Amino acid sequence: MTEAAVKNTNCITLKGSAKLVAEYLNYGINSILYQRGIYPSETFSSAEYFGVTILMSQDEKVKDFLKEVLGQAQEWLLNKKVEKIALTITDVDTKEIMERWDFKVQYENSSSCDNPDKEIGNKDLQVIQREIRDVLRQIAASISYLPLLDCICSFDVLIYTTADCEVPEKWNETEPAFITNSQEVKLRTFSTSLHRVDTLVSYKAST
Template sequence: MATTTQNAITLKGSAAIVKEYLKYGINSILFQRGIYPPEKFDSVQKYGLTILMSTDEKIVEFLEKVLGQVEEWLARNEVEKISLVITMVHTKEVLERWDFKVHSEPTATGGGPVIDPSTAVSSKELKKIQAEIRDVMRQIAATVSYLPLLEYLCTFDVLIHTVKNCDLPEKWNETDEVQIQNAQTVQLKSFSTGLQKVETIVNYRMTD
């Protein structure tokens, strides 16, 4: 007898998909925006695209640590937004902020009550999710055509906006929202795992 394998993405599985997108998305932004020299990146194939990934050990280690924690919080639906902040090295002025907003998508069955998020599953095909992510990644690569050139030496940081009363790891500090003077905002496409929807938005400083 032929059997049908039903897709079943749990909240933990959804968190892993979102973490993976953030890893490739952030690396792509660091390359596209010229934060580090091109020779510090290697190309990999992902989502049917060629994506440039940093080979700098410190950056790889930093992102692995931060995104590992993000994944833990995502698996408990405790993340509201992840922000990639690009600042000028000398003045600390914020030039760009890439926001990845996470919305929980509660699942209901047969018009009944909403399922407990920790036990909810999504039947959305992984292939379809990855196709949506591919569209977002293409938009990230295309932003260089309209974002202002970053003419100064820049660095980056990752801020995680969680729900209140979230347990912070040691050596992690609370921080305020980062604002950009004279900001322009562009909303990119979103993708959904069926349990979590991620919107990608870039805020950048308008040049004089």
């Protein structure tokens, strides 16, 4: 069972839901970095999450980067400030974006509540875990249809927020990450009944 805070066996709080989404993003992004060969396979080690084996980066710079970015994302998810989180994969030499993974967020409970622990979902935690597991399995299988990345690539994580969001001083605004001549594959959706996350991947089509 995840460490996300739960009100009881079947009801997740808003704080727990934000933590669960951030956990999914961490495992999902690590899986993408491994599947797409962004770092050498020997720099990853296996971990289990909801019954799915995920390859997690052991590179300290990657771990620190994701901890900072997803930690901030979790805080903004709690305050309903996040619209989308995107993982971009870029050709190091040409700076062309080769692939973009979008994690689009919707807020399913429109009620306003000052205490995140009092905003409660109505979905069984086991059902949420099963939905997340299904998406992670799809991410792991993505190598079967995505084109080979035959160049040295880097990655970045972009967070699209509401206009009233206070951004940390050392963070920079960036231009939208467009892919020329792209194709798109939509993966499964999961919902905590408080946050809904749609996952899709866009990639440069073969010419």
